[in-house]
Amino acid sequence: MQPYPVVPRIPADQPFVVRPSVRKRVFLFGGFTLAVLAVLGCVLGLGAIGSENAVALLAMFGLIALFFVALFGLQIWLLTSGGPVLAVGPAGLWIKTRPTRGQAIWLPWEAIGLISRRRWSLEKMLCVAPRDPRAEQNLGAFTALDAGVMKAFFGTGFTATLNFADKSEQEILQAVAHFAAGRVQLA
Missing domain, CATH: 1.10.287 (Helix Hairpins)
Structure with a gap:
């Protein structure tokens, strides 16, 4: 059983929502x-x-x-076409589990070990590493394949674009820092 909720699309009713541009x-x-x-x-x-x-x-x-x-x-x-890539709120965040489809996972701030920025070629990514390795299990075969590739490049399967989003990189990082409120290490 998946310890964290997985949904087909990130809910758009969160306080801060990031969509692909x-x-x-x-x-x-x-x-x-x-x-x-x-x-x-x-x-x-x-x-x-x-x-x-x-x-x-x-x-x-x-x-x-x-x-x-x-x-x-x-x-x-x-x-x-997969909807938002990230949504942040006071209790945690929603992040896509696959770069090309809409499936997303909810992670409360307490379940996140590290949030960092990484770059690969032209793509800048917000990388979310869960504390619990079970968060990345049982997400489906195609998600496991995508997550494996993302892990090789970014260190985690949970990533959201920073430079190809409808908001600026600075806005996204400020919102994450604001809502995390010191509960998560930001690198």
């Missing part, structure tokens, strides 16, 4: 997608000059561009 994700992934397509377009464009296969190269570029745009859309949808 679609705009920030689109800016990052859109820029990456445009850069890849620009390089590919230049390479294929140079290959098409003076070639009788110019139409085939253009069609190939169109298919590749369509693939990248679809991949871009899927990535944005996966990262932003």
Whole structure:
């Protein structure tokens, strides 16, 4: 049995709720997608000059561009459609258990051992390490897979984005410190 409540989506009625920012994700992934397509377009464009296969190269570029745009859309949808990523209140916090879906767990402040900030590439994360290792058990097979990857990068499976959120990193950290009220070590 799971010692802490797990729900399909973080309740939005908490005093401080953090949602993913679609705009920030689109800016990052859109820029990456445009850069890849620009390089590919230049390479294929140079290959098409003076070639009788110019139409085939253009069609190939169109298919590749369509693939990248679809991949871009899927990535944005996966990262932003699962509802809030974090909610903080006087009694504890809700945090997503998976980066791409909405499942979340409730952790009272007394059940949290450490809250820290970590960075991996462009992503800054708020990392919540529970005192009780049972908190990370029985969350489902896909969650265990996602949490394993998150643990490898961030040291815990419970993470929330800081720089791709609808609130600033400073606002999030101040709210966590305010509601934790010294009951949790913040690093």
